[in-house]
Amino acid sequence: MRPSALPPNLGHAFSVAEARDVGVSAARLRHRDLESPFRGMRVVVDESAQSAGEDIADLAEDIRRTCRQYALVMPRDQFFSHIAAAVLWNLTLPPALLLRCLERGIDVAVLAPGRTPRSTRVIGHNVKASHVSVRVHRGLRVSSPASTWACLAGEMTDTHELVAVGDSVVREPLFGSRTGALATLNELEAAVSAGRRPGVLRLREALPLVRTRSLSRPESLLRLLLVSNGIPEPELNHPIRDHAGEVIAWGDLVYPRERVVVEFEGDHHRVNREQWTSDILRQERLERCGWLVVRVTGVQLMNQGAAVAGRVRRALRERSW
Template sequence: MPRPPCPLPDDLGRQFSAARAVGQGITRRRLRAKDLSSPFYGVRRYVDTESGEGDDTEYGPLSIDRQQRARVLRDAHAYAEVMPAGSFFCGRTAAVLHGAAIDHPGDLEVGVVSPGRAPRARGIRGRRIAEHLVSVRTHEGLRLASPASTWAMLCTELSVRELVALGDAMARIPRDDFGRQHPELALATLTQLHAAADAGPRPPGTGRLRAAIQKVRVGSSSPLETEYRLDAATGGLPEPELDVEIRSSNGRLLGISEVVYREFRLIVEIEGDHHRTSRSQWNRDIEKYQAYAEAGWEVVRLTSTHIRGSRPTGISIVRKALLRRGWDGAPK
């Protein structure tokens, strides 16, 4: 029976550069053992680390996004062990690392400021970027293109609709568990997104970028909400308020809702699958909707099928509710 590989020093961590290991006296032969893989040239990691992102037992888009980000984050930290000085993660890689719900192709996108030489290696897509088109920040120990410049950089491969959804995600103001807003935690401000869109000459896609920035709003908490808002505008519905605190006549907070037509006392709740699968969320929703009804609000509940289905009916449902609540049919 073959002998198991000898243990490695704990301070190397689960993934490390071969050079660092050799510097601690680890032999090249030990680095070729079957308990280690080489995700990038000059990097080693334990094989069992590669399945770590699959431990999430939930299902649905939220779980898929979390698992994808865990994989990209793990790979980015691995490549950071051998990353050339001055380089940074950009494009879809930076967007995922910032927390955006966007597909990632697998290879890490790594940028350098022009005229630097973009890295070329297995698993890496190198990019050379003009200095005026990117700013860099450190996030979770990694050098990334800033959220605003990441958003603008993706204009060459995203549609206007996708750019609006990503811009909404960048500009969203997070709330804590008590419902309090924290503007300081937003990834980017509208001012920063506008500045990135107007940064100057860039590859084709500037037209889409400038069209998208006019439609980005603060308050959408998911791509599904952005899609509803864009479709509602196309369908001629009045523009709603987003991420609104609904209060009783004496000021008591009844709930926070994503899409609100205040003039018509109409609330649109766009529900992801967690509203159905989480018992606590389900109970909170029932209590909130009861409080809304007692305060004179009507609630329209939509799911992804109403918005993305083969025959979406969400806009029609909301239009009928608005007309029932006194809307004259003219956008406001």
């Protein structure tokens, strides 16, 4: 038998209390067209999404969706933290962390000495009040960006990845962006200085390496790769001018004195025909103005780091003669 229609004002996800308030019966709430991802709430089953499969699912959006669902039944003393909070703030995370969050459950915290959250699809945290500040972000209670970054040190063993997340927290608005930095370097420093916590040594190592002008995780990792190989630190997203003083490009990683620019080529540069054409013309303009362009792909960055560093080192030596 087809179930009766639900009141349209309930939406896709709702709490049991909300449903009962508008007259939905207990029997209707038990029907198989509704799922119960968390105790006390229901979600309308989307059969078309299920049949599409997990291979096309966006991991970050899956986490955001789960957070929004849990928020309907979240006690007032709880808030999202760690990986879940980082996703809600749209910080740049390695895919492995997103998978970990989906597999073990979203991160939900409470201030000590409160009771650690326990629920299906939730991993609970008990956090010292001195280690975290809580904000309301898009209607959800979330640890602040600086607090979130500090909490992630206990989840991440790669200092370079932790720096890349820090870069995304303090990223200044560039190229007409209306979105300001989520936190300042001083706020990150305060989070590191708040006291001992899991990963505090990594935080202390990462903090001096965080920069405000990195636009992406690959740019951050590429910069750190070069510096860790003894290559001088480049300028980030630096304006490059022609002989008349007009800006012809903004280079990802730039060595102005040597006139060398290192460009990260994301996959969209390859698959988007217009972007590919633009890249070719851009490189021609740079070379006409005397710049040497070193282009680095994602595969090269992640799997051929020594070779990438060698190419940049040779380019700088060539221009130093």
